[in-house]
Structure formats: structure tokens, C-alpha cells
Amino acid sequence: MAKQPAKKKAAKKKAAKKPGKHGGKRPGAGRPPKPLDWKLVGQLNVIHCTIEEICACVHVDKVTLYSRCKKDLGVDYSTYAAEKRGEGKASLRRVQLQAAMAGDKTMLVWLGKNLLGQEDRKKHEVDLKVGQWSDSKVREEARRILLEETCDDGSSDSES
DSSP, rough: OOOOOHHHHHHHHHHHHHHOOOOSTTOOOOOOOOOOOHHHHHHHHHHTTHHHHHHHTTTOHHHHHHHHHHHHSSHHHHHHHHHHHHHHHHHHHHHHHHHHHHTOOOHHHHHHHHHHOOOOOOOOOOOOOOTTHHHHHHHHHHHHHHHHHHHHIIIOTTTT
């Protein structure tokens, strides 16, 4: 009996495996897929757990989680995780707003700065006596300070 060429063997192996089978030629052969608790995965994403932490909690590998998300939920894991994390951000914002409305002054200030773009007022005091220096003396002093700062950077080796 003559041996089959390698190409035909590979083609036969590919043809033997059909979608829906987990391994082997018999129907239902192979290890059944591990059930995943998608509710838990969703809750872990809401609280912004990392992918490693989520995989450790549900006892699967990252690759398995990615492929099962596509298979079970019909979306990429990144899309699913982004949606759930968005829910978490909305919940956090709601609780922060409730704290501010209940009178938490620190939260009121923080939300005012972050949501409304409010800023602290900055006071700049200049202690110069009018007429103390002439314009040329001010320019000369500014140059001297600038030169000192550039030399103090380490760009000058004359101090060693």
C-alpha cells in the first residue's frame, strides 16, 4: 500500500473537524466548554478590574475569555468591557453627585473643578516700590537671573 502525500493527509484532517465539535471525529467528542459566569465578569468590569484579575476570578485564560465573549455574547471583549466600565463610571458619578448634594463640601469643590471647569483664584503679589529701579536696571537684573539659572542647570563646567 502506497503512502498518501502530506498534502492529502492535511486536507483530510481539516475536513474531519467540523464546526460545533470540540475534538475528535465522533459527535460530541472532546471536552465540553467550561461555563462562564457572564454576570460576574460584567460586575468585575463595572468596578474596573484588570483582565488578569477577571480571569483569575472566573478561572479561565485571557484567550479563552476573548473567544468565549465573541462566541457567547456576539461581541469583542473590548467592546463588552468598555460598555460595562462605562456603567461603572456612571454609577460613580451618580454617587459623587449625591454626596455633593448632601453637603459634602470637598466633593462640591472637586466636582465644580472637574465638571464645570472652575478654578481656584491665584493671587500674585509683587513687592516693588515704584521708581526703585529704572527700566534698564530691571532688564539687566532679569538677564542676570536668567544667566544664573542656565548656568545652574549643569550646562556650565566652570564651577568644578
